[in-house]
Amino acid sequence: xxxxxxxxxxxxxxxxxxxxxxxxxxxxxxxxxxxxxxxxxxxxxxxxxxxxxxxxxxxxxxxxxxxxxxxxxxxxxxxxxxxxxxxxxxxxxxxxxxxxxxxxxxxxxxxxxxxxxxxxxxxxxxxxxxxxxxxxxxxxxxxxxxxxx
Numbered sequence: 001x002x003x004x005x006x007x008x009x010x011x012x013x014x015x016x017x018x019x020x021x022x023x024x025x026x027x028x029x030x031x032x033x034x035x036x037x038x039x040x041x042x043x044x045x046x047x048x049x050x051x052x053x054x055x056x057x058x059x060x061x062x063x064x065x066x067x068x069x070x071x072x073x074x075x076x077x078x079x080x081x082x083x084x085x086x087x088x089x090x091x092x093x094x095x096x097x098x099x100x101x102x103x104x105x106x107x108x109x110x111x112x113x114x115x116x117x118x119x120x121x122x123x124x125x126x127x128x129x130x131x132x133x134x135x136x137x138x139x140x141x142x143x144x145x146x147x148x149x
Contacts, residue, residue, distance in 0.1 A: 036100065038121025065108040066142040073143070099125040109142045 023045040030043045050056050063080045067073040081091045102118050103110035115124040132147030 033100070033121050036119055036121040038100075065110060068142075070136075070143045096123070096125055099123070105141060110144050111139075111141060112144075112146075 027043060027045070030041045034040055063077045064073075067076045078088075078091075081088075081094075086094070098114040100114070100118060100121055102113040105111045115128050117124045128147055134145040134147055137144045137146045
């Protein structure tokens with residue numbers, strides 16, 4: 001749906017208002033979240049691009065998807081949020097962004113949706129996290145858990 005919105009928005013906005021693809025993608029995300037029943041998000045186009053890499057977030061400040069095993073990956077994510085002084089309870093709130101979408105092996109190495117309702121904005125991520133029985137997936141990819149219920 002986001003790709004459809006992006007293509008539709010880009011077709012007229014890039015010529016009419018000279019909006020960059022990233023602003024169109026942001027707007028597509030805002031529209032998609034509202035369409036799926038999520039909150040109304042205030043949005044305005046535009047941002048200042050970085051002049052060079054010195055203005056960008058340095059490597060190591062955002063979590064990596066895989067550090068070679070469950071324990072190492074969990075520790076890495078905790079360390080990243082600890083460096084940013086994010087409390088554990090707020091870290092769980094940030095995890096809720098995983099309520100929409102899925103993972104793709106060609107991007108993260110992981111495969112599958114985050115929840116059974118990957119196109120709905122809801123608390124399904126948390127209810128499935130707490131209510132499912134989780135086991136390690138048997139496959140040729142990185143350590144990944146599957147819910148059995």
